Structure formats: structure tokens, C-alpha cells
Amino acid sequence: MDAAHPRSTARVGINPIHPMLVHFPIVLFTGALITDLAYWRTADMMWADFSAWLLTIGVITGVLAAIAGLIDFIANPLIRAQRAAWLHLVGNVVAMVLAVVNAFVHTRDAWTSVVPTGVILSAVVVIILLFTGWLGGSLVYRHGVGVAN
Amino acid sequence: MPSHPSAIGSRRFASFSFAGALVLAVAACSDNGGDPSAQVGPNPNLPPLQQYLIPPMHVAKIVGWQKDEKPSVAQGLQVQAFATGLEHPRSLYVLPNGDVLVVESKSPDVQPIRRPKDLVMGWIESMATSGGSNTQESNRITLLRDANGDGVPETRSVFLDHLSSPFGVALVGNDLYVANTDSIVRYPYKPGDTKISAPGTPLLPLPGGPIDHHWTKSLLASQDGSRLYVGVGSNSNITENGLEAEKNRAAIWEVDRASGRWRIFASGLRNPNGLSWEPQSGALWTVVNERDELGPDLVPDYLTSVRDGGFYGWPYSYWGQHIDPRVQPQRPDLVAKAIVPDYSLSSHVAPLGLAFDTGNSLPANYHGGAFVGEHGSWNRQELNGYKVVFVPFSDGRPSGKAQDVVTGFLNSNGEARGRPVGLAIDKSGALLIADDVGNTVWRVTAAGGSS
Numbered sequence: 001m002d003a004a005h006p007r008s009t010a011r012v013g014i015n016p017i018h019p020m021l022v023h024f025p026i027v028l029f030t031g032a033l034i035t036d037l038a039y040w041r042t043a044d045m046m047w048a049d050f051s052a053w054l055l056t057i058g059v060i061t062g063v064l065a066a067i068a069g070l071i072d073f074i075a076n077p078l079i080r081a082q083r084a085a086w087l088h089l090v091g092n093v094v095a096m097v098l099a100v101v102n103a104f105v106h107t108r109d110a111w112t113s114v115v116p117t118g119v120i121l122s123a124v125v126v127i128i129l130l131f132t133g134w135l136g137g138s139l140v141y142r143h144g145v146g147v148a149n
Numbered sequence: 150m151p152s153h154p155s156a157i158g159s160r161r162f163a164s165f166s167f168a169g170a171l172v173l174a175v176a177a178c179s180d181n182g183g184d185p186s187a188q189v190g191p192n193p194n195l196p197p198l199q200q201y202l203i204p205p206m207h208v209a210k211i212v213g214w215q216k217d218e219k220p221s222v223a224q225g226l227q228v229q230a231f232a233t234g235l236e237h238p239r240s241l242y243v244l245p246n247g248d249v250l251v252v253e254s255k256s257p258d259v260q261p262i263r264r265p266k267d268l269v270m271g272w273i274e275s276m277a278t279s280g281g282s283n284t285q286e287s288n289r290i291t292l293l294r295d296a297n298g299d300g301v302p303e304t305r306s307v308f309l310d311h312l313s314s315p316f317g318v319a320l321v322g323n324d325l326y327v328a329n330t331d332s333i334v335r336y337p338y339k340p341g342d343t344k345i346s347a348p349g350t351p352l353l354p355l356p357g358g359p360i361d362h363h364w365t366k367s368l369l370a371s372q373d374g375s376r377l378y379v380g381v382g383s384n385s386n387i388t389e390n391g392l393e394a395e396k397n398r399a400a401i402w403e404v405d406r407a408s409g410r411w412r413i414f415a416s417g418l419r420n421p422n423g424l425s426w427e428p429q430s431g432a433l434w435t436v437v438n439e440r441d442e443l444g445p446d447l448v449p450d451y452l453t454s455v456r457d458g459g460f461y462g463w464p465y466s467y468w469g470q471h472i473d474p475r476v477q478p479q480r481p482d483l484v485a486k487a488i489v490p491d492y493s494l495s496s497h498v499a500p501l502g503l504a505f506d507t508g509n510s511l512p513a514n515y516h517g518g519a520f521v522g523e524h525g526s527w528n529r530q531e532l533n534g535y536k537v538v539f540v541p542f543s544d545g546r547p548s549g550k551a552q553d554v555v556t557g558f559l560n561s562n563g564e565a566r567g568r569p570v571g572l573a574i575d576k577s578g579a580l581l582i583a584d585d586v587g588n589t590v591w592r593v594t595a596a597g598g599s600s
Binding site: 043044045046048049052053056101103104105106107108109110111112113115 | 200201263269386389
């Protein structure tokens with residue numbers, strides 16, 4: 001093997017925190033897209049209520065994941081040297097800002113809490129997360145970020 | 150007109166700043182709305198509707214009445230506290246012998262949290278004390294007797310206790326009806342009673358929990374005593390708790406007093422309160438709280454006559470045929486027949502009390518007109534309402550611009566010393582005002598008069 005893997009700074013033992021947390025916002029925001037689509041088709045408020053919870057908790061866990069990720073990014077120049085890390089960061093910041101806006105769109109009452117703005121934002125966030133999630137995978141599985149030597 | 154621009158512009162809900170994002174800060178800077186007085190009358194200007202990330206919110210901070218403070222009244226009137234130290238007094242009823250019943254009520258205990266927003270809105274409502282404090286005795290009716298008419302009750306007693314978020318009261322003969330949030334209950338009453346200890350007899354259930362968004366049930370007996378009319382408010386701002394939760398709500402019910410059978414008398418009335426008979430025409434009138442979160446000048450709350458079988462728009466449309474895009478599926482058939490209300494009181498004033506001046510002791514210009522108790526706004530930056538206004542009537546219809554009659558519920562810093570709710574005309578013809586923040590009943594009489 002060539003150079004040592006870039007170390008994670010925010011970790012428990014040797015396991016980095018960021019990859020433990022990212023599943024929550026990714027799954028919650030994906031769930032919100034599904035429940036938004038269900039509300040759009042049924043007008044049953046139960047689905048819109050689910051979306052509001054999924055988005056709110058998605059934002060909270062997303063902020064926690066972002067903190068861990070930012071610590072890794074800022075503390076290690078080897079990570080900052082990766083182009084994929086920059087794209088991963090910028091993409092996820094955009095996704096989080098849109099998700100926060102979306103959470104507020106979902107505080108509206110009834111139909112316009114979802115249709116059309118809410119469901120469009122939910123879809124855009126999921127599309128961005130597909131891209132940034134792939135980049136995150138590249139950082140770990142190709143560049144070995146946070147992987148023990 | 151409440152106008153304290155210095156205090157109002159500076160205050161915003163700090164708790165929303167957690168969002169942090171610049172986008173939201175920009176979104177929160179909504180406009181302050183126009184001059185509310187321009188919206189008062191039969192043909193209010195309706196601006197285009199707006200939808201928000203964070204709707205404008207401003208509830209007057211509660212400071213209470215300091216010693217010797219009292220509301221201001223229009224020229225020719227004077228005001229005194231009739232009773233103080235009450236617990237969230239919300240409505241008033243005058244018995245034939247002149248005794249005054251003060252309904253002290255708090256909101257039903259548990260409101261389900263269906264989504265994150267409900268946590269925030271619950272907190273805002275507690276700021277406005279529209280639900281009452283949870284620590285004090287309430288949900289009772291207090292009787293006040295001022296036999297010598299000097300404006301100071303000699304007798305004060307707990308008339309009925311342990312009620313279930315009561316609001317409306319109506320007496321027919323010796324039957325006293327109390328509209329709890331979830332039922333109408335009949336009690337035996339004899340003239341002169343200061344306390345009822347007999348158990349009540351349920352007449353019929355009303356839509357209550359588990360969701361019970363607009364919980365005040367206004368009550369009015371027909372002039373012949375055969376029927377009761379009940380105001381049943383909607384279970385949401387605008388159907389966000391689902392259409393099923395709105396069954397038989399946003400309506401005025403007509404109840405047959407003998408059998409308890411009922412029907413929907415009129416519908417599409419989001420939160421009707423203060424049901425009253427207009428003295429000249431004998432028609433049923435009500436004040437209605439309209440929907441929120443469409444802008445500082447939408448939707449006007451109103452005063453209207455109520456037609457048998459009439460539909461007034463909620464939730465599908467407002468002020469006639471203006472569609473509300475938040476409601477799906479829409480009902481064009483109902484929107485087409487939505488009646489335009491008679492008289493706009495301007496947006497977000499929250500009218501909860503209505504009393505026609507049927508007495509003879511207030512100045513002549515008030516005779517036959519309507520007093521309206523405006524609890525006050527939360528959904529606009531510039532506060533609106535927080536006062537009692539007078540709408541002149543002639544030939545059974547509103548006949549002019551509403552005038553401020555009792556103001557000063559806000560101090561010069563825009564803080565709430567009190568908030569008016571239910572109104573009544575007492576036996577002497579004076580105007581009584583229930584103040585649920587000041588925990589006071591105010592009594593307004595002609596200036597210079599002995600009573």
C-alpha cells in the first residue's frame with residue numbers, strides 16, 4: 001500500500017462518527033419524499049404530518065452529521081486535499097439549506113404544505129443526496145478516509 | 150386603532166431564529182400590512198394571498214392591569230371594574246333578576262401533538278392565554294349580584310363548578326343551559342339562586358376532543374324558548390387536522406330544546422361566537438373568526454347575519470368565492486353558493502363577543518347597534534383588535550363605520566393589560582366586558598350617570 005489513510009478527527013475509538021450519523025438524514029429525507037408523494041396522491045393529512053416529522057428530525061440529525069463531518073474536513077489537510085471532499089461538503093450544505101426551507105414549507109397548513117413546493121424540494125434534496133452520498137462512498141472506499149491503517 | 154409602531158416593529162419571536170439560515174431571515178421580514186380601519190365595513194379590500202415560511206407572528210406580552218389602571222372609553226362613557234380577581238373570565242350572561250354570570254373557562258386539557266408545528270403553536274397560544282392558566286381554579290361560573298345598582302356587587306358566589314371548558318349560557322324559564330366544550334347540560338334554576346348544587350342533566354353531546362381546536366361553544370335560546378342555537382368552531386385553522394375532524398363543525402347548530410334533536414342551521418362559519426338576536430329584525434347574528442396565515446390583511450374576521458341553511462365558505466373559500474388553495478379536494482359546488490358576510494371587522498381582530506345595545510341607559514347613538522369584543526391578533530406584526538368596537542345599525546343592518554368604544558387594553562408599549570372577550574348588556578343597560586387576561590369584568594355606563 002502507498003500513503004497512510006487520511007485520519008478522521010471526530011471518532012469514537014477508531015471509528016469515525018460522521019459515517020454513523022449520515023444514515024439518519026439520508027433515510028429520513030428519502031422517507032419524507034415518499035410521504036410527500038403519498039400526500040400528493042391522497043390528500044390524507046396523515047402523510048403530510050409524517051413528512052413534517054421526518055423533515056424536522058432529518059434536519060436535526062443532519063446538523064449533527066454535518067458537525068462531525070466538518071470537524072474531519074477542517075482538522076485534516078489530507079481530507080481537504082480531496083476534490084471529492086469539497087464537492088461532498090458543498091453539495092450537502094446545499095441539501096441541508098433546502099431541507100431547512102422545506103421543513104418550514106411543511107409548517108404551512110394542509111395542501112400547500114406539500115404541493116407543489118414541498119414535494120419538489122423533497123425530491124431535489126434526495127437527488128442531491130444521491131450525488132453527495134456517492135462522493136462520500138468514494139472518500140471512504142477509494143481514498144480510505146477514516147479507514148484504519 | 151392600536152398603533153404603537155415603535156414597540157411592534159422591534160419584536161419578533163426569538164425562538165424562530167434557531168433556523169439561522171439567511172434565507173429564513175429574509176423570509177421572515179414580511180410586510181406589516183395595511184391600515185386595518187380601511188378593511189372595516191361591508192366591502193373590505195382583499196389583497197392577494199401570501200404563503201409564508203414563517204408567518205408574521207406577534208402576540209402582545211402580558212403585563213396585566215396595574216393599580217388604578219383601567220381601559221379608556223369613548224366620549225360620553227365611563228368605565229369601572231365590576232369584578233376583579235377572576236380566573237380567565239371568557240363570557241357573560243345576565244339573568245332576569247339582574248344577576249351576572251361570569252363564565253371562567255380554560256381550554257380542554259390535552260391537545261394532541263400531530264406535527265412539530267403543534268408544539269410551537271401551543272406555546273404561542275399559552276403566550277396569549279387564550280387557553281387560560283393551568284394552575285388556577287377555573288371551569289366554573291361565578292355569580293355577581295349588584296342589587297342596588299351602584300356598580301359594586303354585594304354578593305359574589307361560585308354558581309356552578311367543575312364544568313368542562315364552558316362558554317355559552319342560556320336560561321329558558323327555570324332551565325339553565327350551559328354549553329361545555331363537549332356537551333350541553335341543563336340545570337334547575339330558581340330566581341334568586343346564588344348557587345346550583347343539583348347535578349346537571351345532559352341534553353346532547355357536542356363535538357369535543359380528542360382534537361378540540363376551537364373549543365368555545367356559544368349558546369343562544371330562541372325568543373320563544375323552543376330552540377337553542379350553538380356555535381361550534383372548526384377543528385383546525387384550515388383542515389390541517391383532516392376533513393374528518395371537521396364533521397359537524399364550523400357551523401351553528403339548531404337544537405330542539407324538548408327532545409335534544411339537532412340539525413346544522415348554517416355552516417362554513419370557521420369559529421362563530423357571540424350568537425345574538427338583532428333587536429329590530431329578530432335575525433340571528435354572529436361574529437366569526439376567519440382563517441390565518443394568508444397575510445396580515447387576510448382573511449377579515451366578520452359580523453354577519455346568519456341564514457337558515459346558509460353556507461359561508463369555510464374551508465373552501467373566504468369572503469364569498471375567494472378560493473383557499475390549502476384545501477383539497479375543493480368543492481366548487483359549495484364555493485358557488487358561499488354567502489358573502491355582511492360586515493368586515495378587519496383581519497385577525499379575533500372577535501369573540503357580540504352584544505346589541507338593547508338597554509336604555511347608554512347614550513342614544515348606541516341604541517340598537519352592536520358592540521363587538523375583539524380579543525386581538527397574533528398573525529400580523531401591527532397588532533389589531535384588543536378593543537371593543539361599536540357598529541351602528543339601522544333597519545336591522547349595519548349602517549356605518551365601526552367606532553372604538555373601549556380601548557387601552559394595550560399600554561403604550563404595545564403590551565397587553567387585558568384582552569376583551571365576551572360582552573353583555575346588564576339589567577341597567579350598562580355594557581359588561583369579560584377580560585380574560587386582566588381577569589376582570591368591566592362595566593361601561595353613560596358618563597355622569599349615578600350607575
